[in-house]
Amino acid sequence: MKEVVVSGIRSTGNLHLGNYYGALSKFVKMQEDYDCLFFIADLHALTTHPDPKLLHSNVKDILAEYLASGIDPEKATIFVQSDVPEIPELYLLLNMHVGIGELMRTASFKDKARKQLGIKTDATKDDDDIERQIIGTDSNKRVNAGLLTYPTLMAVDILIQKANKVPVGKDQEQHLELTRRFARRFNSFYGVDLFPEPTNFNFGDHAVKVPGLDGSGKMGKSEGNCIYLVDDEKTLRKKVMRAVTDQGPAEPNQPISQPVQNLLTLMELTSAPEVVEHYRNAYADCSIRYGDMKKQLAEDILKVTTPIRERYLDIRNDDAFISRVVKAGAEKARERAAKTLAEVRQIMGITKFY
Ligand code: TRP
Numbered sequence: 001m002k003e004v005v006v007s008g009i010r011s012t013g014n015l016h017l018g019n020y021y022g023a024l025s026k027f028v029k030m031q032e033d034y035d036c037l038f039f040i041a042d043l044h045a046l047t048t049h050p051d052p053k054l055l056h057s058n059v060k061d062i063l064a065e066y067l068a069s070g071i072d073p074e075k076a077t078i079f080v081q082s083d084v085p086e087i088p089e090l091y092l093l094l095n096m097h098v099g100i101g102e103l104m105r106t107a108s109f110k111d112k113a114r115k116q117l118g119i120k121t122d123a124t125k126d127d128d129d130i131e132r133q134i135i136g137t138d139s140n141k142r143v144n145a146g147l148l149t150y151p152t153l154m155a156v157d158i159l160i161q162k163a164n165k166v167p168v169g170k171d172q173e174q175h176l177e178l179t180r181r182f183a184r185r186f187n188s189f190y191g192v193d194l195f196p197e198p199t200n201f202n203f204g205d206h207a208v209k210v211p212g213l214d215g216s217g218k219m220g221k222s223e224g225n226c227i228y229l230v231d232d233e234k235t236l237r238k239k240v241m242r243a244v245t246d247q248g249p250a251e252p253n254q255p256i257s258q259p260v261q262n263l264l265t266l267m268e269l270t271s272a273p274e275v276v277e278h279y280r281n282a283y284a285d286c287s288i289r290y291g292d293m294k295k296q297l298a299e300d301i302l303k304v305t306t307p308i309r310e311r312y313l314d315i316r317n318d319d320a321f322i323s324r325v326v327k328a329g330a331e332k333a334r335e336r337a338a339k340t341l342a343e344v345r346q347i348m349g350i351t352k353f354y
Helices: 019-034 042-048 052-068 086-095 099-102 107-117 124-137 150-159 170-190 235-242 258-271 273-284 290-318 319-348
Strands: 006-008 036-042 077-080
Touching: 006 019, 006 042, 006 077, 019 036, 019 052, 019 258, 019 290, 036 042, 036 052, 036 150, 036 319, 042 052, 042 150, 052 077, 052 290, 052 319, 077 319, 086 150, 086 319, 099 107, 107 150, 107 170, 107 273, 150 170, 235 290, 258 273, 258 290, 273 290
Parallel strands: 006 036, 036 077
Antiparallel strands: none
């Protein structure tokens, strides 16, 4: 039997090059050798209160981007989280074994709670302040309980499919650790061997960190430094041409500055090795021209994104295809989820009288 791989993505906006190299391109390989389930986490998206009018079309965007990037519904199960009602039911049951303390100590919770409370500083030392505000009586300040139990819901996504491997980035490592802990706890509390403990699937290689265009860190939706898979040619070229660089190397063989290294990293992902080599050497001997480098980079990125974008536009307009895919995906996901849920109910003593 093939090992089970589960991964989800929150439906909060279009996918970017970081999502592509960090996740999608790997999913496309995994679907060949594993029993894969990839889904859109629309219930998770609710924790940050998306505009209801936009949520559905966001889910659709991501579905189309998944499919356009090469995830094949014949090989992998593609579904929408909210199409599987067994997930919220197991979420309720599993929450009975989850401590509010361990949830409150989760880094992502503290981070988002701070945002919802309007606490500006990102210092970690104001944990007490967050806790005081959370249980305080200021009725204008509220951290929703869904945010607190985010890790339970994520654990359920994984455990309900009895997944063995979960490809996630570093920012989700702690959630996966909690998932393992919840699985162990459930198994030992009831003396069963129901849930396998899932591990992170980083595919052997070191995780690729895709930098943004602003000269600083990782490409991220909230950073405003993204190249989206569906950016049209003009937008994409403009973004790359505006990417942050430096004032040019002042002397031969000086260390490469962060902003320029970021562009080289993007080139390593999208350009031919000799192209990267060329610009590396040009930096070293001070002959580099950033305008040329960026033009080349934009060209090479477009080679990756254009076919995806074209497929995306076709799929996005094909409602019949999208609904066929998610309906079949939901059926498969539900079949397995229902089995696990029935086992859990039985183990916990929730049995029917009729
Ligand atoms: N929390 C994940 C993120 O923000 C998304 C997610 C939800 C997920 N459920 C999951 C990822 C289950 C992997 C497995 O990226």
